[in-house]
Amino acid sequence: MLVIENCRLTWPDFEADYSLSVKTGTLCAVIGPSGGGKTTLLHMVAGFERPEGGTLSFNGQNLLPLEPAKRPAAIVFQDHNLFPHLSVAENVALGLRPSLRLSADEKLLVGDMLDAVGLAGFDDRKPGEMSGGQRQRVALARALISGRPLILLDEPFSSLDPSLRRDMILLVDELRRKRPVTIVMTIHTPEDVADVADQMAFVASGRVVASGRPADILNSTLAPRIAAAVSDS
Template sequence: MLEIADLRLDYPEFSARYDLLVPAGALCALIGPSGGGKTTLLHAVAGFGERPTGTLRFGGRYLIGLAPAERPLSILFQDHNLFPHLTAEENVGLGIRPDLRLKAEDRARIAGALERVGLAGMQRRRPGELSGGQRQRVALARALVRDRPLMLLDEPFAALDPALRADMIALVDAVRRERGLTVVMSIHTPEDVVPIAELMAFVADGRVVAADRPDRLLDAAVHPELEPYR
């Protein structure tokens, strides 16, 4: 499981303290107001920014002190973070070999990942030749080929139209179930993940205010403060 206990970060303008347990193989959706600390939490788990204090473990392994590349995770941002001078194949290939010395079997894996996100035959296109949604799907393909047991997603599909967003979320869920991944995803449209998420956490003011099954967390009769997010 992912264990976050008394995880603290202090910035001049913002202080955060997180407690959250995500069972192994579960999909946990983070919801809450913009600026409430969802991205800060994901970055802390990934190893970006200031080093926190407290407990951060995945699968029993302590993560604090490990460089981002040493952590058993992949992260997908709202900003797809592609290199504009590289092709789609090369951008995805960075998830396998950062030196891009790709072998035939690597290229086959990349082609398969691109096909799975609906971009078959687009290996040679550069980001400038792709739409915003296509660029985000290239970034998702890169996360898929990394094949790490923990996947973090920071509003990755917010710019997609509802139908494509639903398709990409369904794909993430299918891959999670196939590979036994643990997924933590921040999202502003919680209704998209209610049918598939085992856990939902409301994050505000740098805290996990509440965490429960999605149907319970979004029940305004139980948590009136969540009514705007129903």
């Protein structure tokens, strides 16, 4: 289980204090208004932001002393963060070995992962030769191939059209059911993930205001605030 308890972060113009629990193997969708602290929450779990207090653990392991590279988490950003001079296969292989010195078995694993995300045969292409949805599949493959059990997705599909965005969410759900991973995903269109996520958390003003089953959150007294958050995104 991912357990966040009273993790506090402060800046001159913003203050956050997060508490949230996510069961291992589930998909938790994080929703809320722009600027409310969704991305900061993921960055804190990944280790890019350091809380001033509180506890943060995953499957019983204290994450706070660990640098980002040592944490059991992989993160996919909205802009996918691919290297334009590397091929698709090389970008994915970075999740295995930053040196790109792969064994024969590891090269086969890269091919298998590309097949899993629907990109078989795209090995030698460069990111600039691909669509936005295809690039996000590459970024997802790189995160999954790392073998890290916690995958953080920071609004990775917000730039895609509704149909493709839904396809990518379904792909994420399919992949996480085949692999023992926990996924925490920020998203500004909760309707796209309501029937897929196991859990939904509403974050605003640097706090987890509510967390529970998606249907319960979307049909709660928070509904007007959620609708306003969606319209502002």
